Amino acid sequence: MRNTIILVLLIICSISCAVAQNPTGVYIATNNNDKHLLLIADGYITHTIFSASEYKNTQGGTYKIANNELVVNCEFDDKNPSNIGKEHHFPIRFESETLYLDNTPFQKQAKSKQDLDGLWRITGRQNNQTVNTIKRADRKTIKLLVDGYFQWIAINPIEKGFYGTGGGKYTFQNRNYQENILFFSRDNNRVGATLNFSGEIKNNEWHHSGKSSKGDPIYEIWSRDN
Structure with missing residues (x-):
């Protein structure tokens, strides 16, 4: 019986550590x-x-979890640009489907994995029938997609520049x-607007075409940025 309890505790601990x-x-x-x-x-x-x-506002960047803390290297913060370029520490813990970040409970949403999930960066855009390469530089537009949600952010972390963001829910099928x-x-x-596009992954690049929120035709190429 004692060995069984120990085994259960080890399984619970391993699951908790994996989630963290x-x-x-x-x-x-x-x-x-x-x-x-x-x-x-x-x-x-x-x-x-x-x-x-x-x-209202947005902030974010790369992160790691260590010693029960979420450590964020801030790349953008449109409310407090002085935070950009700094490392920020927040107490973090997980309880079942709830993430407690700085003692604020965040409820985990249902998983909805799709082929586009992950971090992307725009690397090409069509102008006058020609697709021009966008070289990697300090200024960048990135897009984070996960479990049916998305957010794009146009930023320049070096200059603490923020040029816009938008997000919501997405689907990618056929x-x-x-x-x-x-x-x-x-x-x-x-x-509340719904935008429809054509999308295809070719050679690990996401080819994205349709009309922008302003109604202008677009053709973009996005590359994974992880």
Whole structure:
């Protein structure tokens, strides 16, 4: 009996440690009318605050978990740019499907793994029928997708520049990519819009085409950035 109890405890500990080391997923906390959305995948984390009608702010960067702390190397923070480039430590713990971050409970959302899940960076864009390569530089546009949620962010961490973000829910099936916008820093009136695109992964690159939120035709190439 004693050996059985020890075995069960070891299994529980191993599961907890595995979750702590790989917290990939979507987590949501609610404060009055505001939603706090955490997206975690490919060693990257974003935290965005928004309501049904208003975008509030966003921050994020690369992360690791050590000694029961979430350690974030901040790449963007549109509310407090002085945080960019610094390492920030937050107490973290996991209890079943709840992530406690700095004692705030975030509920893990249902898994909905899709082929586009992960961290991407735009590396090509078509202009006048020609696809031009976007060289990797300090300024970048990245996109984090995980479990049916997405967020794009245009930033320059070196100059502490922030140029916009948007996000919400997405689906990717049979080369059809659809976004449902939950927040958009440039125009709150875009919240609730549904955008449809064509999407295809070729040679580990995501070819993305359709019309932008403004109705302009686009053809983009995204590469994994992990």
